[in-house]
Amino acid sequence: MEVDLLDFVEQCRRLVKQALGKHAGEPASGGFARWKHVVLHCFRLEDGHSYRETPNRLKYMAEIRNALGLDRDDLPDYSTIYKSFDRLKMWVWRALLRVSAQQHPQSGHAALDSTFFDRRRASSYFRQRAGRTIQTLKVTTLTDVESLAVLDVHIAARWKHDTKTGPQVVRRNADDLQSVAADNGFQDWHTEYEIAAHDIDYLVHYRGSSANAAANNALNRVNGYSQRWMAETSYSTTKRSLGDAVRALGWYRQFREIVLMFAIINIEPLCEPL
Numbered sequence: 001m002e003v004d005l006l007d008f009v010e011q012c013r014r015l016v017k018q019a020l021g022k023h024a025g026e027p028a029s030g031g032f033a034r035w036k037h038v039v040l041h042c043f044r045l046e047d048g049h050s051y052r053e054t055p056n057r058l059k060y061m062a063e064i065r066n067a068l069g070l071d072r073d074d075l076p077d078y079s080t081i082y083k084s085f086d087r088l089k090m091w092v093w094r095a096l097l098r099v100s101a102q103q104h105p106q107s108g109h110a111a112l113d114s115t116f117f118d119r120r121r122a123s124s125y126f127r128q129r130a131g132r133t134i135q136t137l138k139v140t141t142l143t144d145v146e147s148l149a150v151l152d153v154h155i156a157a158r159w160k161h162d163t164k165t166g167p168q169v170v171r172r173n174a175d176d177l178q179s180v181a182a183d184n185g186f187q188d189w190h191t192e193y194e195i196a197a198h199d200i201d202y203l204v205h206y207r208g209s210s211a212n213a214a215a216n217n218a219l220n221r222v223n224g225y226s227q228r229w230m231a232e233t234s235y236s237t238t239k240r241s242l243g244d245a246v247r248a249l250g251w252y253r254q255f256r257e258i259v260l261m262f263a264i265i266n267i268e269p270l271c272e273p274l
Contacts (some may be wrong), residue, residue, distance in 0.1 A: 034092075043064070050078075087162060098152075100266035110142045114162055114165070115232075153259050
C-alpha cells in the first residue's frame, strides 16, 4: 500500500510514544531517544532502504527530520541505527504491534493461520559459517476478520505443529476474543478443549467426510468460518508491500523484523494514501 511518507512517520511517532509510555524518552543508542530509533526502523522498513541509506535519505527530507526532531547536521550514523535494533528488545515491537492493532475496530472474531517467511536472502555465507540450514521461518498470526488488523504473531525456526502454536497465540488474547476460525491444521481435541476453556467459540474445519465432520463444518460456515480467509489476505498484503523475506542475520533480529512488518501493515491503513 502506497502511503504518504510524512503522514506515516507522524502516525508512527504517535503510536510508538503510546506503546513505550514512560520509556519513550529514554536514550537507546547514540544519545537519541528510544522512540526516535523505533520510528527510524519503521521508516527504514517502509521505505525499503538499508541502514547505510537511511541517514542519507533523511538529509534530503526536511519535513520528516522535523517530525523526528532531528537536525540535518546531527543525524544518527547508520551504525547507531543498526546497533539500536540490537538494544531494542522484543517487548518494544510487540507493544507497537498491540497498539497499532488497537487503532482498528475490534470485532472479537479472529482468524488463525500460518505462513512462511524466507530467510535465505539474509546471507548464505553467514548461514554456512554458523551451521544453520533452516531456510524458512514459520509465522502464526491472529487476525481480526473485520478490520484485517494483525492482533498477535508467533514466530518459530523449528516448525512446531499448528496445534501447538495455535493455543499459545489464542491464550495471550483470550480476554478480547469471542470466536476463532482455523483450518484443519489446527484441529485436535486437546486444542479444542483448551480454547473452549477460555469461553471462545473455536470454528475449526474437520478433516474427512464423515457425518460428524460434515455437520460440524456446515455449522461453522453458518457461524462465520468463511471469514478465515482474512488471515491469508493479511499475509498477502504484508508480503506484497514489504516482501516475503527477512534481511537480518541473527535469529532475534529476524523475529523482531517480522513483528515490525506486521505492525507497519497495521499502521498503513491509518495514513493518507497516495
